[in-house]
Amino acid sequence: MPKFIPHDARRSLSTLLSEHGVAPHVTEKMLGHTMRGGMAVYNKHDWMKEQSEGYELYCNLIRGSKSNLVNVV
16 A cells, blocks of 8 residues: 555545535635635635535545444454
8 A cells, every 4th residue: 555645635635525516616725725816816705614514524424434444353
């Protein structure tokens, strides 16, 4: 198995949330990225409610995958 680095967790969050319908601009804000282009100039909304929902979804997805793991001794 390849070495897991912190950036892999960010990539996993972005991928999982995209797969579950979270808008890309919300995921970008969750990752601490700044908006670019016209969106950065004209739209100053922070999408806090949507970010909160995204974090909750991610938490539930992680919990769900964790509960599907099998202990191998």
